Amino acid sequence: MQKSRLEAFxxxxxxxxxxxxxxELKAPHGDQVADLAPLxxxxxxxxxxxxYIAIYWNNHHHMLHTVTRVDGLILWANSxxxxxxxxxxxxxxxxxxxxxxxVPTAVYGVTxxxxxxxxxxxxxxxxxxxxxxxxxxxxxxGDLKGKLSPVAYTAGIVFAFYQPxxxxxxxxxxxxxxxxxxxxxxxxxxxx
Amino acid sequence: MQKSRLEAFxxxxxxxxxxxxxxELKAPHGDQVADLAPLxxxxxxxxxxxxYIAIYWNNHHHMLHTVTRVDGLILWANSxxxxxxxxxxxxxxxxxxxxxxxVPTAVYGVTxxxxxxxxxxxxxxxxxxxxxxxxxxxxxxGDLKGKLSPVAYTAGIVFAFYQPxxxxxxxxxxxxxxxxxxxxxxxxxxxx
Amino acid sequence: MQKSRLEAFxxxxxxxxxxxxxxELKAPHGDQVADLAPLxxxxxxxxxxxxYIAIYWNNHHHMLHTVTRVDGLILWANSxxxxxxxxxxxxxxxxxxxxxxxVPTAVYGVTxxxxxxxxxxxxxxxxxxxxxxxxxxxxxxGDLKGKLSPVAYTAGIVFAFYQPxxxxxxxxxxxxxxxxxxxxxxxxxxxx
Amino acid sequence: MQKSRLEAFxxxxxxxxxxxxxxELKAPHGDQVADLAPLxxxxxxxxxxxxYIAIYWNNHHHMLHTVTRVDGLILWANSxxxxxxxxxxxxxxxxxxxxxxxVPTAVYGVTxxxxxxxxxxxxxxxxxxxxxxxxxxxxxxGDLKGKLSPVAYTAGIVFAFYQPxxxxxxxxxxxxxxxxxxxxxxxxxxxx
Numbered sequence: 001m002q003k004s005r006l007e008a009f010x011x012x013x014x015x016x017x018x019x020x021x022x023x024e025l026k027a028p029h030g031d032q033v034a035d036l037a038p039l040x041x042x043x044x045x046x047x048x049x050x051x052y053i054a055i056y057w058n059n060h061h062h063m064l065h066t067v068t069r070v071d072g073l074i075l076w077a078n079s080x081x082x083x084x085x086x087x088x089x090x091x092x093x094x095x096x097x098x099x100x101x102x103v104p105t106a107v108y109g110v111t112x113x114x115x116x117x118x119x120x121x122x123x124x125x126x127x128x129x130x131x132x133x134x135x136x137x138x139x140x141x142g143d144l145k146g147k148l149s150p151v152a153y154t155a156g157i158v159f160a161f162y163q164p165x166x167x168x169x170x171x172x173x174x175x176x177x178x179x180x181x182x183x184x185x186x187x188x189x190x191x192x
Numbered sequence: 193m194q195k196s197r198l199e200a201f202x203x204x205x206x207x208x209x210x211x212x213x214x215x216e217l218k219a220p221h222g223d224q225v226a227d228l229a230p231l232x233x234x235x236x237x238x239x240x241x242x243x244y245i246a247i248y249w250n251n252h253h254h255m256l257h258t259v260t261r262v263d264g265l266i267l268w269a270n271s272x273x274x275x276x277x278x279x280x281x282x283x284x285x286x287x288x289x290x291x292x293x294x295v296p297t298a299v300y301g302v303t304x305x306x307x308x309x310x311x312x313x314x315x316x317x318x319x320x321x322x323x324x325x326x327x328x329x330x331x332x333x334g335d336l337k338g339k340l341s342p343v344a345y346t347a348g349i350v351f352a353f354y355q356p357x358x359x360x361x362x363x364x365x366x367x368x369x370x371x372x373x374x375x376x377x378x379x380x381x382x383x384x
Numbered sequence: 385m386q387k388s389r390l391e392a393f394x395x396x397x398x399x400x401x402x403x404x405x406x407x408e409l410k411a412p413h414g415d416q417v418a419d420l421a422p423l424x425x426x427x428x429x430x431x432x433x434x435x436y437i438a439i440y441w442n443n444h445h446h447m448l449h450t451v452t453r454v455d456g457l458i459l460w461a462n463s464x465x466x467x468x469x470x471x472x473x474x475x476x477x478x479x480x481x482x483x484x485x486x487v488p489t490a491v492y493g494v495t496x497x498x499x500x501x502x503x504x505x506x507x508x509x510x511x512x513x514x515x516x517x518x519x520x521x522x523x524x525x526g527d528l529k530g531k532l533s534p535v536a537y538t539a540g541i542v543f544a545f546y547q548p549x550x551x552x553x554x555x556x557x558x559x560x561x562x563x564x565x566x567x568x569x570x571x572x573x574x575x576x
Numbered sequence: 577m578q579k580s581r582l583e584a585f586x587x588x589x590x591x592x593x594x595x596x597x598x599x600e601l602k603a604p605h606g607d608q609v610a611d612l613a614p615l616x617x618x619x620x621x622x623x624x625x626x627x628y629i630a631i632y633w634n635n636h637h638h639m640l641h642t643v644t645r646v647d648g649l650i651l652w653a654n655s656x657x658x659x660x661x662x663x664x665x666x667x668x669x670x671x672x673x674x675x676x677x678x679v680p681t682a683v684y685g686v687t688x689x690x691x692x693x694x695x696x697x698x699x700x701x702x703x704x705x706x707x708x709x710x711x712x713x714x715x716x717x718g719d720l721k722g723k724l725s726p727v728a729y730t731a732g733i734v735f736a737f738y739q740p741x742x743x744x745x746x747x748x749x750x751x752x753x754x755x756x757x758x759x760x761x762x763x764x765x766x767x768x
Contacts, residue, residue: 005199005253007581012207012396015588019596020215022662027670031677050662054655061581061651075253076371079246086214086242094219101223179652197391197445204399204588212403267445268563271438278406278434286411293415389583389637396591404595459637460755463630470598470626478603485607 003070006078010060013082017089018053021046024093041099045108048171049092055178056085056115066136067126077118077125084115105167106160112171113153120146149174195262198270202252205274209281210245213238216285233291237300240363241284247370248277248307258328259318269310269317276307297359298352304363305345312338341366387454390462394444397466401473402437405430408477425483429492432555433476439562440469440499450520451510461502461509468499489551490544496555497537504530533558579646582654586636589658593665594629597622600669617675621684624747625668631754632661632691642712643702653694653701660691681743682736688747689729696722725750 025046028035060081067074091104091111098104127137152174156167217238220227252273259266283296283303290296319329344366348359409430412419444465451458475488475495482488511521536558540551601622604611636657643650667680667687674680703713728750732743 005203008200008584009203009207009249011581011585012204012588013211015585016208016211016592017214018658019589019592019662020211022593022666023215023596023599025663025666027666027673027680031670031674031679033679036679036683047659050659054652054659057585058648058651058655072250075250076246079250082210083239083242083246086211087217090214090217090219094223097219098223103223103225103228104219107228197395200392201395201399201441204396205403208400208403209406212407215407264442267442268438271442274402275431275434275438278403279409282406282409282411286415289411290415295415295417295420296411299420389587392584393587393591393633396588397595400592400595401598404599407599456634459634460630463634466594467623467626467630470595471601474598474601474603478607481603482607487609487612488603488607491612 003064003067006070006075007064010064010078010082011057014053014057014060014085017085018050018057021049021053021089021092024089024096042093042096045092045096045099048175049088051175051179052112053085053088055175056081056119059119059178063123063126063136066134067130069129071129073125074122074129077122081115081118081122084111084118087111087114100164100168102161102164105164106157109153109157109160109167109171112174113150113157116146116150116153145177149178195256195259198262198267199256202256202270202274203249206245206249206252206277209277210242210249213241213245213281213284216281216288234285234288237284237288237291240367241280243367243371244304245277245280247367248273248311251311251370255315255318255328258326259322261321263321265317266314266321269314273307273310273314276303276310279303279306292356292360294353294356297356298349301345301349301352301359301363304366305342305349308338308342308345337369341370387448387451390454390459391448394448394462394466395441398437398441398444398469401469402434402441405433405437405473405476408473408480426477426480429476429480429483432559433472435559435563436496437469437472439559440465440503443503443562447507447510447520450518451514453513455513457509458506458513461506465499465502465506468495468502471495471498484548484552486545486548489548490541493537493541493544493551493555496558497534497541500530500534500537529561533562579640579643582646582651583640586640586654586658587633590629590633590636590661593661594626594633597625597629597665597668600665600672618669618672621668621672621675624751625664627751627755628688629661629664631751632657632695635695635754639699639702639712642710643706645705647705649701650698650705653698657691657694657698660687660694663687663690676740676744678737678740681740682733685729685733685736685743685747688750689726689733692722692726692729721753725754 025039025042028039088111091108094104095108123136127134130136152170156170159166159170217231217234220231280303283300286296287300315328319326322328344362348362351358351362409423409426412423472495475492478488479492507520511518514520536554540554543550543554601615601618604615664687667684670680671684699712703710706712728746732746735742735746
């Protein structure tokens with residue numbers, strides 16, 4: 001089975017997820033600059049989620065690049081990842097309208113944690129198919145960034161009930177770390 | 193006529209269907225854990241429908257894999273399938289907000305039954321084009337799973353008016369059976 | 385310039401247009417069979433528009449098949465067609481909620497007439513690029529169906545103010561005529 | 577890394593952005609011609625934004641045509657452009673419902689200015705990858721249109737607080753200038 005339709009379907013779903021979030025950014029009822037002010041937590045949540053989903057698309061792009069054929073396990077691990085990504089818009093809307101409230105801040109962290117776990121499972125499914133000596137297996141070997149992110153999300157979920165600002169700061173920090181493109185795979189490929 | 197645009201269009205429509213369902217999962221008005229509780233029937237309906245649509249995409253992927261050229265009949269049988277799939281989000285929303293009520297539970301079963309029938313018609317259209325000795329014709333020969341699913345949906349529709357829990361259990365059961373990827377086609381291909 | 389991205393973009397836009405129409409098909413508030421009854425004009429409008437957009441996608445598919453290279457004029461003629469198609473969901477929603485009312489029935493006819501004109505302009509742009517002796521130019525030569533459809537839509541718009549049922553009947557009739565796949569191009573190709 | 581998925585993802589996001597704008601064009605509550613009248617500012621805003629996004633897609637199409645390989649910087653510059661484009665629907669809805677009001681008119685100008693800047697940054701990222709002697713570098717050398725557009729948007733933002741009609745006229749004027757397809761790249765390619 002070729003990977004082209006898997007990529008096309010994933011691109012479609014991710015494109016829709018990243019775009020329907022903007023539907024939460026409703027036009028204000030008034031027409032003054034002051035009417036825009038209450039939008040900033042919604043806008044900040046939108047930017048953060050946009051960056052996260054773009055990071056997932058970028059890394060998905062890199063990871064699939066190392067794949068030549070897909071099997072049923074990879075198809076389902078991929079759908080599983082898309083499922084968790086699809087919850088981000090709802091969590092983003094809730095956070096945006098209840099910024100720094102403990103529960104929405106924690107729930108947002110959960111919707112970041114779950115696709116991170118699903119991404120690791122997809123990685124494992126691909127390595128399972130390719131074998132432990134594959135390019136991807138080498139690339140993720142010493143994957144510090146991938147291992148620390150779930151820890152940071154979990155910390156954010158816990159902090160949400162004490163210091164929600166710390167949670168938001170952690171979510172932003174992890175996004176910034178990931179914004180640096182994933183050179184691991186690129187490096188291992190070029191070494192191969 | 194090539195199948196590439198048929199695949200691309202189907203991928204696009206299915207990607208949108210699977211994603212717009214999440215718009216039903218509206219952010220709660222409050223900001224407490226208790227405000228999330230009423231969401232569980234909506235969430236369960238969403239998960240179930242997500243899995244069903246992912247199953248259709250997976251099987252569509254497998255089935256089209258055996259196709260080399262498409263004709264007008266296949267194009268229309270495919271649009272017919274997409275039409276019935278497009279009704280799943282509305283039925284999912286209705287079920288989610290009226291969980292276990294007889295009519296929404298039955299209507300949800302109808303929106304599972306109709307694409308199952310449309311899928312069989314698409315299969316027939318492809319076999320009609322390819323001939324009775326094609327890979328697909330052999331693969332669907334002893335298709336127990338495909339033949340029992342409509343029976344299970346019909347039973348679910350009937351049970352909705354007596355024991356709606358049985359209906360939901362049947363819908364979940366069929367989904368689990370299909371989650372096992374369709375190895376029939378893979379097997380026949382590898383034997384060929 | 386290659387046609388592949390033009391096809392991909394058109395497929396994306398048409399897939400979204402055909403799918404967002406279903407958002408009008410809101411889940412009823414009650415949970416009885418009777419609560420479904422008022423949905424039938426919405427459902428009928430949805431089916432009709434779904435068929436029309438699927439027809440456009442099918443014919444677009446056929447027409448682009450004869451194209452090898454695209455220029456700026458074709459790109460814009462295509463965007464122009466997509467623009468008019470994008471208005472169909474709004475007109476469908478209005479018709480569905482005000483079934484057989486003169487103005488919504490007439491406006492629906494206008495949103496069928498405009499893409500029909502835009503489609504002819506796109507055809508002309510392609511023939512302009514390919515030359516009058518191209519496959520497409522031959523295929524559309526005696527295009528009775530394409531020439532009568534705008535007449536039928538115009539009649540539907542006029543009848544809306546006197547006998548709206550006649551308008552709906554005309555819209556349905558034209559859809560049925562087009563459901564027969566466009567064998568003209570297929571025939572000329574196979575003769576070539 | 578190949579450019580095909582970058583194109584596919586961009587096509588998907590742009591297709592969704594151009595289509596979800598139509599969701600603002602809500603069916604009127606009444607069923608008279610008079611009920612359509614209040615829609616004209618919404619419709620005009622929709623047409624203007626549709627044209628702008630189609631222009632971006634067209635030019636993106638042309639620009640990527642000159643690209644053979646993409647790197648992380650190009651991926652992010654592209655996501656950055658998509659981010660700003662994704663704000664156009666919200667600004668369009670606000671402008672449509674508050675036509676000629678100073679703040680919405682200015683904000684609309686901002687959502688035109690930002691993707692224009694992002695487009696230039698994407699151009700720079702591509703030229704950085706290809707080198708200063710590339711086809712694209714030559715093509716944008718004397719890019720009067722690209723340099724004047726941000727000036728016109730900025731003027732529109734300022735005029736919004738004094739003569740909003742002038743702002744709208746400027747936005748329309750720039751769109752008309754860009755509607756002429758970008759022959760610069762085509763010319764340089766054909767000279768090469």
